[in-house]
Amino acid sequence: NAGVTQTPKFRILKIGQSMTLQCTQDMNHNYMYWYRQDPGMGLKLIYYSVGAGITDKGEVPNGYNVSRSTTEDFPLRLELAAPSQTSVYFCASSSGTSGTILLRGQYFGPGTRLTVT
């Protein structure tokens, strides 16, 4: 299993540009998440999905959009990039019931480092 893969690893955007961060998992997990981590801060949840076709907002959704058309893929879209979106973005997945999630945690991808200038 490749686990959770994210592309690209690094990206520099100009203000106002758009881009999509890709995330794919091959573990057949129903839950998927997008987090951002700013320097010196913890991870903050942007959006999450409990299955194909179902998404919901997390703590910091403004400026982002997501879709979940398949179990495997959960892309994150930035429509009008702003300097405040400079961060490291992590995609994660987890399976089963909340009990399983709490006992085994979430599986994270390696992250995408995004700079908006």
Added chain:
Amino acid sequence: DQQVKQNSPSLSVQEGRISILNCDYTNSMFDYFLWYKKYPAEGPTFLISISSIKDKNEDGRFTVFLNKSAKHLSLHIVPSQPGDSAVYFCAARAISSGSARQLTFGSGTQLTVLP
């Protein structure tokens, strides 16, 4: 408003000794706590968790202690090994969230184990 705080940004420990990483929280609705480990250029990996109905959970060299009255938890690593050098994140789940989707993370502590 940081509900989960890791007040020590860094910690250095000699190989073979005990590493103690601390985490404080403010939300009394947190019912589950998790620790993650993160190496550079990788995503966090799950390490160990504890339910609020317990005060201790052990897994090999890793033990997590929970003090609910003090709203404090700690991760003990014994003995510490150079491969344990990483950033450690504490995370918590509020029972009102209904599932694990809303985890609140601390800012992390960089552990360096010196050979």
